[in-house]
Amino acid sequence: MIVNALNGLVYGSLLFVLASGLVLVYGLRRVVNFAHGAFYMLGAYIGYSVAVHAGFIPGIIAAAAALIAVGVALDLVVFRKLADRDPLVTVLVTFGVLLILEDFVRTVWGTGNYAIDPPALLSGVVQIAGAPFPIYRLFIVLASALMAGGMVIWLRYSRSGLWVRAASHSPAVAAMCGVRTNVLGPLVVGLGAAFAGVAGIVAAPFLSLNPSMGAEILVLSFVVSVIGGLGSFGGAFISAMILGQVQAFGIVYLPEMAALLPFLLMALVLVARPQGILGKKV
C-alpha cells in the first residue's frame, strides 16, 4: 500500500516537472510546446550516451546543457519571430520540430530499447513498511522537488522571476513597465526545455529509453495540464500528484485498464470543471 503510494509519488513528481516546463513556456509565450515530449526524449538519450562514458552526473549536466541550447534556439528562431501571430501557428511549428527531433533520435540511436543503471551511490534498496524500495526512486522525488522548488523560489523572490510573472499575467502592461519579453523568452524557453531534458535523464533508470517515450509522456503531461488548468502551476501540481497515484494503484488493481484511467479522469474533471481544477474561467 505505502509502496504503491510512493511509486505514485515518484511518477507524479516526474509528471509535475514536465508539466511545469510546459506551464512556464505557456505563461510567457502563450504557446503549448508539442515538442516538449521530444525534448524529454532527447535529454534522456543524450544523458544516456554521456552517462555511459563519463558517469551519471555529467550525463545530467550534458542533458541540461543540450536542451538549454535547443530551447534558446527555438525561442530565438521561432517563438520570437511568430510572437504576433496566432498561437496555433506556433503550435504547428513545434509539431514540425517534434517530427525532426524524433527522426534525429531514431537516426542516431536507432529504434531499440536502452536501459541504464542508476549510479552506484543510489543503486541500493531501503526497507519501507517492511518492503524493499529502490533508493533511486526516492532520488527522483528529491530531484523533482529541488527543480520545482528552485523554480518557484526563482519566480517568487528574484527580480527576473517577477518580470516573468508580470509578463505572463499581462504582456502588454508588463511591456509598458519596461519588461522586455523578448529578453526573457530565451531564458524561459531554455529553462522549460532543460526541465524536460533533465526529467528525461533522471527518469531513464526508472523507465526505459525508446523512441516512443516522448510521445507517451507528452500526452500524459497534456492530460496533467488540462486537468490542472492551462497555465496554472498549482493545478499542474495537484493533477500530477493525483495522476501519479491513479497510475500506481491502477497498475496494481486494474492492470488492463491502467492506461485508460488518466483519460477517464480527464473526462470526469472536464465535465465538472471545463477550465480544469485551478484554471481561469473561460
Next chain:
Amino acid sequence: MANPSMTHSFRDSPVLRPSGLIVLALVAALVAIMTMTGSRITLSLFAQAAIISIMALSVGFLARTADLISFGHAAPFGLGAYGTALIFRHGIPAELGILLVLLAVFALFFVMGLVVGKLNGIAFSMLTLALGQFFFVAVSKLRAITSGADGMNVSVPSSLFGLPGRTFQTPDGMLVIASVVLAALVIAIYLFEATRTGRLAMGVRENEERVLFLGYRTKLLKAAVLATSATIAGVSGVLFALYQGFVSPEIMHWSFSGNALIMAILGGSLAVWGPVAGALVFFFLREWLSDLTEHWHSVLGAILIAVTVAWPGGVTALAKVVRARLTGRKQGEAGK
C-alpha cells in the same frame, strides 16, 4: 430550402458556378482516364490518396468552420474503420451497420462537443490529442473485441450498396468510389456554407459572443460542426477498412492525426478544397521522399515549419495568386 433567399445563396455558392462545374467535370474525366490507362500501382496510390483526402477534408472542415485545430482525428477515422470490421465480423447487415457506425461516431462526438464546447484554441487541441490517444490505447488493450495489436481482418460481403464487394477492394473500383464520395462531400460542404446555418457557424468562428448577443444558441451548433467533421473522418475510415481489408491500432495513433493536420495546413483553409489539395501534395511528397531518403520525417517537419511560417495560406493561397495573375485581377478581388 423553402426560403427563397436561401436558394439565392445556393446559387452564389462557388461550386455551382460554371468554373466549379468545369473543375468537377475535369476531375471526373481525369479519374475516368486514369482507371482506363493507369497501372495497378498508380491506381492504388491514387485510391489511397483519395481516401486520405477525405480524412484531411474533415480536419480542414473543422479548422475552417469552427477555427478548431484537432490533433485527434485518427479517433473517428479509426472508429469508422474498426466499426466496419466489427459489423462484418458479427454478421450485422452491412449497409445498415455502416450507417449505424457513422451515426454512432456522430452521436459520440456530438456529446463530446457539448462537454468540451467551452474549450477553444490550444486547450481544445491538447484535449483532442489526449482523447485520440485514449481511443488508441483502448483499441490496443481491448483484445477480446479488437484483437489488440494483431489487428482485424475485414471480410467485405459479396454485395455492398448495390455493388459487388470486390469493387471496394480493387484499385480502380475504390478510386472511383472514393473520388465520388470526396466530390460529394466537398460539394456538400460548399452548399452548407451557403445556408443560414453555415453562415451562423462562420459567425460563431469570428465572434461567438456577438452571435450569442444576437440571440442564437451556439452550443448545439458547435457540437454539430465537431460531430459532422468527425463523421466525415469516419467515412474515410470506413472506406479505408473496405479497401485495405485489414485494420490495426496504428491507424488510431496520434501520428496519423498529426499527418492529417499537416495535410490540412499544407492545403490551407482559404477554400474548402484546400485540405484535399494538401492531402494529394502530402501523399505524393511522402511517396517520393520515402523513396529518396529515410529521413522523410525530418523533411516533412521542415516543410511544415516553412509553410506555416512563410506561407500560411498553403496551396489555396498559391492558387489564388495564380488565378489572379491569369485573370489579371488584383489579388484582393480574386478571393471573392
